[in-house]
Structures are given as structure tokens and as C-alpha cells.
Amino acid sequence: MGRYIVRRLLWVVVLLFLVSLITFIVFYAFPTADPAQLRAGRQPNPQLVEQIRHSLGLDKPWYVQYFRYMKALVLHFDFGRSYHYNVPVRKHILDAVAPTASLVVGAAVLWLVSGIAVGTISAVRRGKLIDRLSMGGALVAISAPVYWLGLVALYLFASDIGKVHIFPGAGSYTPITDDPVKWFTSLILPWIVLAASFAAFYARLLRGNLIETMSEDYIRTARAKGLRERRVVLRHGVRSAITPVVTAAGLDIGILLGGAILTEKVFNIPGVGMVAFDSIQNADLPIIQGTVLLGAFFIVIANLVVDVLYAFLDPRVRYA
Amino acid sequence: MAADALLEVRDLRVEFDTDDGVVHAVDGVSYSVERGRALGIVGESGSGKSVSNLTVMGLTRFQGARISGEVLLDGRSLLDLPKDEMRRIRGNEIAMIFQDPLSSLHPYYRVGWQLAEAVLAHRDVSRQEAANRAVELLDMVDIPEPRRRAQAYPHEFSGGMRQRAMIAMALANDPKVLIADEPTTALDVTVQAQILELIRRLQHELDTAVVMITHDLGVIAETVDDVAVMYAGRIVERASTATIFRTPEHPYTWGLLKSIPRLDVPRDAPLVPIPGAPPSLINRPSGCHFHPRCPYVREAHTRTDPRLEPVPGDPGHSVACLLGPETRRRIWAELRAGLEPDRARRAAEAQETSA
Numbered sequence: 001m002g003r004y005i006v007r008r009l010l011w012v013v014v015l016l017f018l019v020s021l022i023t024f025i026v027f028y029a030f031p032t033a034d035p036a037q038l039r040a041g042r043q044p045n046p047q048l049v050e051q052i053r054h055s056l057g058l059d060k061p062w063y064v065q066y067f068r069y070m071k072a073l074v075l076h077f078d079f080g081r082s083y084h085y086n087v088p089v090r091k092h093i094l095d096a097v098a099p100t101a102s103l104v105v106g107a108a109v110l111w112l113v114s115g116i117a118v119g120t121i122s123a124v125r126r127g128k129l130i131d132r133l134s135m136g137g138a139l140v141a142i143s144a145p146v147y148w149l150g151l152v153a154l155y156l157f158a159s160d161i162g163k164v165h166i167f168p169g170a171g172s173y174t175p176i177t178d179d180p181v182k183w184f185t186s187l188i189l190p191w192i193v194l195a196a197s198f199a200a201f202y203a204r205l206l207r208g209n210l211i212e213t214m215s216e217d218y219i220r221t222a223r224a225k226g227l228r229e230r231r232v233v234l235r236h237g238v239r240s241a242i243t244p245v246v247t248a249a250g251l252d253i254g255i256l257l258g259g260a261i262l263t264e265k266v267f268n269i270p271g272v273g274m275v276a277f278d279s280i281q282n283a284d285l286p287i288i289q290g291t292v293l294l295g296a297f298f299i300v301i302a303n304l305v306v307d308v309l310y311a312f313l314d315p316r317v318r319y320a
Numbered sequence: 321m322a323a324d325a326l327l328e329v330r331d332l333r334v335e336f337d338t339d340d341g342v343v344h345a346v347d348g349v350s351y352s353v354e355r356g357r358a359l360g361i362v363g364e365s366g367s368g369k370s371v372s373n374l375t376v377m378g379l380t381r382f383q384g385a386r387i388s389g390e391v392l393l394d395g396r397s398l399l400d401l402p403k404d405e406m407r408r409i410r411g412n413e414i415a416m417i418f419q420d421p422l423s424s425l426h427p428y429y430r431v432g433w434q435l436a437e438a439v440l441a442h443r444d445v446s447r448q449e450a451a452n453r454a455v456e457l458l459d460m461v462d463i464p465e466p467r468r469r470a471q472a473y474p475h476e477f478s479g480g481m482r483q484r485a486m487i488a489m490a491l492a493n494d495p496k497v498l499i500a501d502e503p504t505t506a507l508d509v510t511v512q513a514q515i516l517e518l519i520r521r522l523q524h525e526l527d528t529a530v531v532m533i534t535h536d537l538g539v540i541a542e543t544v545d546d547v548a549v550m551y552a553g554r555i556v557e558r559a560s561t562a563t564i565f566r567t568p569e570h571p572y573t574w575g576l577l578k579s580i581p582r583l584d585v586p587r588d589a590p591l592v593p594i595p596g597a598p599p600s601l602i603n604r605p606s607g608c609h610f611h612p613r614c615p616y617v618r619e620a621h622t623r624t625d626p627r628l629e630p631v632p633g634d635p636g637h638s639v640a641c642l643l644g645p646e647t648r649r650r651i652w653a654e655l656r657a658g659l660e661p662d663r664a665r666r667a668a669e670a671q672e673t674s675a
Contacts, residue, residue: 217423223379224418225438225489226411236426315473316427 004319005308012300019296020073021066023289028062033283035083056083069289079293080286084279089290093275097294099173100271102183103190103263104256111195112249115202119245120238122203123210134203141200150193150266157189171268194263198252202245209241216240243313247306254302258295325352325392326529327376327414327497332389334368334375341602345371347553348389353497358523358530360540360561362576363550366598369533372550373499377416378406393497412442415490419502421482425474431485432458432470438492457488461518480511484518491522498523499531504539516543537580541565549573552599552609555628559637569631569639569648571614574655592660608642615661616643616651616668647672 036053037044053059057068072078079089118138122131156162158169167189174182213219214237222236223229259273268274272291279287311317334346346368353359361369374380376391378398391398393413398406418424426434435454439445445453451470458466461484474482483503490498500519504512520543523530532544540547540561547564549557549572557570568574575594596613599605605612607622614621626640641648650671654664 217418217420218426220379221418221424221486221489222426224377224411224416225492226407226409226441227437228407228441239428240426314428316475 001308001311001319005304008304008307012297012304015300016293016296020070020289020293023292024062024066024069024285027285027288031283032280035283035285038283039083069286079290082279082284082287084282084284084287089286092287093272093290093294096270096272096275097257098175099269100257100259100264100273102176102187103194103260103269103271104253106187106191107194107198107256107260107263108249108253110191111199111202112245114195115199116206116238116242116245118199118203119206120210120233122207123214123237123241124233126207126211131207135207138200138203141196142204144196146193146197146262147266149196150190150263153189153193154266170266173267173269190263190267190269193266194256194260202248205248206238206241206245209244210237213237213241243310246309246313250302250306250309251299254298254300254305255295257298257302259291324354326355326394327531328352328390328392329372329376330390330392332372332375332387332391334371334380334385334387336385338602343601344553344604345385345601346375349550349553349555350389351548351555351558353529353531355496355529356523356527357546358520358532358544360532360534360544360547361550362534362537362540362547364535364598366601367550368553368601369550370501373416373501373531373533377410377414377499378403379410379416408442411438411490411495412493413495414497414499415493415495416499416501417483417486417490417503420506421479421486422474422506424486425482427474430471430473431477435470435485435489435492438489442493453492454488457492458485460491460522461485461488463488478511479507480514483507483511483515487515487518487522491526491528494526495528497529497531499533501533502535503532505534505536512539513542519543537565537576549576552604553601554609554640556610556641557639558628559631559634563634563637567634567637567649568652569637569645570610570641571616571643571651572610574652574661575613578655578661588658590660608640616647616665618642 036049036056036058039052039056040049057065060068069080072080077090079093081087082089082092085092118134122134125131154161154169157164157166159165159167160169162169168182168186169189172182172186174186176183214233219232219236222232227236257272259271259276261273261277263269264271264273265277272294275287276291276295278284279291307319311319329352330350332346332349333344335342335344337343349368349372351359351361361373363369371380375387376398378401380387387399389399393409398409401409425431432451432454435457436447436450439450439453440447443450455466455470458469463469463481463484469477469481474485477485487503498519503519504515507515516539519530519532522528530544532539534540544561547559547561548555549564549570551572557564557568557573559568564573565577568577572594575592578592579594581591594613599609599612605622607620607624608614608617608626611617611621621642624642626642628638628640631637631639632645643651647668650668651664654667655661659667
């Protein structure tokens with residue numbers, strides 16, 4: 001297992017290298033705007049633009065720029081400076097990780113708990129009213145886009161613009177280190193909005209799996225032993241049916257940690273998604289590169305975690 | 321019925337609705353087993369042998385199945401017990417082992433854990449005591465190094481060991497009745513014999529009543545005292561094991577016997593499969609349900625429904641067949657001599673007309 005993990009981590013490095021290269025090439029092949037011009041302001045004189053271009057190194061061929069970038073990255077773990085804000089990229093992005101992580105981890109807890117509960121109940125009560133209601137609701141939740149659901153949630157419940165003033169609205173995010181209570185209340189709406197479609201998806205996934213699992217021979221054995229039905233469902237049924245849910249959760253969390261753009265934008269949470277969104281608008285390559293690498297890093301690590309977790313969930317799985 | 325029957329099933333009927341119509345899975349089945357005895361239930365797939373026993377266990381899979389009749393365990397009626405009381409009986413007083421031990425064990429839990437769980441379900445013991453009991457049970461079913469093996473997962477066991485573990489699990493709470501549903505079908509022939517011997521040994525040691533469900537007459541010959549042959553949801557013949565092999569009375573039983581090799585018939589006697597397929601349990605054949613496949617069928621058999629009746633002069637033997645006792649005896653004599661069904665029928669008819 002140890003060797004397997006080491007081998008996988010080496011691949012992570014190779015993969016991130018390729019991702020950085022591709023991002024670089026794409027940025028130069030399909031430029032959205034000239035970073036130097038954007039930086040120079042509204043009415044730039046050509047001299048200033050040239051000067052900026054030179055100071056940012058943009059006058060060099062792309063491969064020279066890439067080499068310089070990688071050299072600083074490998075030798076000093078330095079991601080360069082933002083073209084637009086002229087601040088170190090590493091700090092700029094890492095500052096955004098905490099809000100995104102707060103949003104994603106909280107939402108994940110919410111969607112896992114509710115998705116697993118609803119999925120289990122639906123599977124056990126298949127075809128009954130509660131199943132129909134849950135699955136109907138799940139369909140609505142899956143179909144509702146985050147930007148719509150988020151705006152509706154703000155319109156109804158935000159303390160500033162809402163019909164009923166219950167939860168803090170957009171832009172109220174407070175770091176947990178400043179005020180844990182405010183941190184929590186400010187994230188309630190974003191958590192619910194982000195979790196809704198995932199919870200619905202997980203409920204449907206688990207329901208389908210559990211229904212299939214409950215017709216397995218080993219479930220009949222569990223009943224033949226005289227176990228309580230509750231134990232049959234939870235310890236024998238859900239235990240098996242949950243494996244794909246764990247896989248999906250690992251990957252979804254990995255993807256979202258790289259930035260939950262829509263939710264962050266709707267609720268104005270200063271997370272990685274917002275940083276990435278901004279950087280694209282500003283043609284701010286070092287930040288784009290940084291957020292892409294961070295996102296790729298989370299995704300490949302999530303993949304690795306899921307694969308390793310699988311071996312713990314299913315004793316039949318062994319890695320060498 | 322014997323007065324000291326431990327498990328008694330009376331006129332059990334199980335039917336359920338499907339889109340195509342009502343399935344008569346079990347159609348008025350009665351049997352009983354005494355303490356320390358073994359009953360074999362033989363039949364093809366779809367004959368209702370598994371459904372009837374799952375119903376006894378309260379494990380009918382079909383939702384909305386209509387169940388009638390009586391199931392008595394030690395005189396206590398099981399069919400109308402509240403769910404939770406039935407649960408207390410399952411795995412405790414009546415236990416069951418299944419056909420495929422690999423799919424019947426949970427792949428994610430250690431074997432010892434799964435055994436201990438069976439103990440904990442019915443006994444007020446500590447986890448440690450249950451774990452010790454699990455090891456003891458594995459030892460009882462001849463699994464070497466039981467303490468170490470208890471820590472293994474089912475996929476780390478061989479097929480025979482898995483079935484031994486299943487048997488150990490079923491016997492965890494010293495059940496009065498053990499129902500074995502095709503316990504050796506998924507196993508190698510050599511392992512089959514070991515498993516059957518194990519069940520036989522434990523049956524005697526623990527004085528358990530055994531119901532052995534199988535489609536394999538070879539299994540029956542080695543392990544049970546009495547046999548019930550099922551066809552299309554009914555018992556068509558019932559007798560002691562020796563009688564079933566020596567003087568079977570039902571054409572279906574003859575068919576089963578003719579389709580397996582035997583040592584006591586001429587070696588060149590051909591193996592004859594039973595023609596056709598088991599009937600649909602939705603639209604069952606009229607009259608005798610076996611008539612479309614019966615080589616000895618007569619016109620009247622398509623109208624009259626035979627009842628299970630005692631065989632004259634043979635106590636404890638009953639059969640549901642419309643052929644006369646004399647005719648049956650003649651046909652079987654010819655079949656035994658190695659004739660094929662068609663010729664046996666003609667020979668028997670010739671005797672009849674000349675008589």
C-alpha cells in the first residue's frame with residue numbers, strides 16, 4: 001500500500017507539470033486580452049504599456065516565460081506575482097482557500113447526511129408516499145441551478161433584502177478565526193444552496209444502490225439470522241450500498257475545493273472560485289495558472305484518497 | 321402425521337400477483353419433520369420447494385404474497401406470529417443455509433464477526449463471548465485453525481469452507497430445525513460429500529431436525545430419512561428414502577430416477593431426461609399438472625386432479641397419481657429392468673390386456 005501511494009504521488013507531480021504547461025500554452029494560443037494593456041489603465045500611452053510588458057517579462061517568448069515560471073516554482077515554491085494586483089500569487093490564492101474550504105466542507109457534511117438519510121428511507125419505503133415525495137423533491141433539487149437557487153434563497157431569507165430576515169445575506173462571510181458564530185451563520189444559506197443538488201444526487205444514487213443490494217443473498221442471510229430489520233438495512237445493506245457514494249463524495253469535494261465559482265459568486269464569498277473568476281477577467285496569467293494548478297492538485301489528490309479509501313471499504317480490493 | 325413432529329407444515333399455500341397473473345408457487349403442501357430426523361424435498365427449480373421453506377422462515381421475498389395454511393413449530397403456529405416474534409425464532413429455533421455460500425456471506429465483514437452477530441442477535445452475551453462462540457462454531461464444522469480463520473474475509477475462504485462457515489452460522493444458537501436449501505449445488509463433487517457428511521453428523525450430534533431441499537437425488541440418498549417429491553407447487557410423492565429408491569410410485573419420480581446414473585441397474589441402461597420443461601405456475605396444466613410431460617398419460621388425466629393418497633399395502637408411502645396401483649407397479653418393474661419409458665408403457669399395457 002505504501003509503495004502504491006508513493007507511485008501515485010509521483011504521477012501527481014507529472015500530471016501537475018502537464019497541467020501547467022497546457023494552461024500556459026492555452027493562455028498564449030487564445031489570448032483573451034493583453035495583460036499589459038489591462039494593467040496600464042484606461043488611457044495608456046504606448047510607452048507605459050511597453051514598460052509594463054517588459055517588467056512582467058511578457059516581451060519574451062512564451063517558452064522562456066514558462067521556464068522562468070517553473071524555475072521559480074520548483075526552486076522557491078514561488079508562483080510569481082499577479083499581473084493585475086501586483087501581489088504574490090501564492091498568498092493571494094492561499095488566502096482564498098479557507099473560505100472555499102469552509103463552504104465546501106460544511107456543504108459536504110450537509111449533503112452527505114441528508115442524501116444518505118433520504119436515500120436510505122426512500123429505498124426501504126420504495127414506492128410509498130415518502131419515497132415518491134423525496135424522489136420528486138430530489139428531481140427538483142437536481143434541476144435547480146445554483147445561481148437561481150442562490151438568488152431565490154437570498155430573496156426569501158437574507159437579512160438585508162429577504163422577505164423574511166433570517167440569515168445573513170451575500171457578502172457577509174467572516175473568517176472563523178474572527179468570529180466563529182458569524183462564520184457559521186453567514187455560511188448557512190450558501191451551504192444549503194451548494195448542498196441541495198448534491199444531496200439530491202446522492203439520495204438517488206444511494207436509493208438505487210440500496211434497492212439493488214437489498215435483494216442480495218447476504219441480505220437474506222442477515223434476515224435468516226434473525227437480525228432486526230434496522231440492523232439488516234444499516235449494517236448489511238447501507239454498508240455495501242454506500243461505497244459508490246463515498247467515491248462520488250471524494251471526487252465532488254476535490255473538484256469543489258478548487259473553487260465553487262457559482263456559489264461563491266452568488267454569496268460573494270472570497271474563495272478560490274472568485275479569485276479564479278477575477279483572474280480570467282483580468283487576463284492575470286499567474287493567478288489563472290495558480291488556481292488551475294490548485295484545482296488540479298485537489299482533484300488528483302481526491303482521486304488518490306478515494307482509491308485508498310476503497311481498499312478500506314472493500315476488503316476484497318488490494319493495491320500493489 | 322406423527323404426534324411428536326417438531327416442524328409441521330399443513331396445507332401451505334403461497335400465491336402472489338404478477339403482471340401476467342396469479343402465480344401459485346406453493347399449492348397445498350403438507351409435511352413434517354421430527355427431532356433428529358431429516359426430510360428431503362426434491363424437485364426442479366420452480367417446483368415451490370424453496371418458496372415453501374422461505375415461507376416457513378418468514379422470508380418470502382414476494383411483496384404481497386398471499387399465504388395460507390399452517391406452520392407449527394413444537395405446536396406453536398408461526399404464520400400469524402407478529403414480525404418481531406418471528407424474528408426471534410429465525411436463526412434461533414429455525415435456521416437456514418443457502419445454495420451459494422459466497423454470495424450468502426457479506427463480503428465486507430470477517431467470517432468470525434458474521435458468526436458472532438448471529439449469536440448476539442439471540443443471546444445476551446458480551447461481544448467477547450460471542451467471538452469465542454464463533455471460533456468454537458468454526459471448530460465444530462472442522463475448519464482448521466478456527467481462531468485465525470475467524471479473522472478472514474469470505475473471499476479468503478474456499479467454497480467448501482464458506483459453506484462450513486454458513487453451517488456454523490446456522491447452528492450458532494442450537495436451532496431445533498435446520499433448513500438446507502441446495503447446500504451443495506455450488507460446490508465441487510468431492511466437497512459436496514464432505515458437506516453432506518458434516519450436516520448428517522451434526523444432525524445426529526445436536527439432535528436437529530433437518531429439511532434438505534435439493535434437485536439432486538444423489539444428495540437425498542446420502543442424507544435424509546424421508547423424501548417428499550414436489551412438482552408444480554405440490555407434493556406428488558412421499559415415502560421413506562429407501563422406498564423412494566426401491567419402489568417409487570410417481571412417473572415424475574421415475575423420471576428423476578431414470579435421469580441419474582445408478583449402480584443397481586444394468587450399466588448399458590440409458591439415462592433418460594424428463595421431456596419438456598417445468599410448467600408455468602400461472603397457467604398450470606389442467607388435470608394432473610404433470611400430464612404434458614408424462615409418458616404414461618391417459619385421456620382422463622387431463623381432466624381429473626389427483627390427490628396425494630396412501631399407496632395400498634405400503635404404510636407411510638403416498639402418491640398423487642391417476643394411474644392404478646397395479647399399472648404403476650408393472651411400469652416400474654419394466655423401467656427397473658432397463659426399458660425406456662415408451663417401451664415400458666407398452667409392455668405394461670400388454671400385460672394389462674392379457675391379464
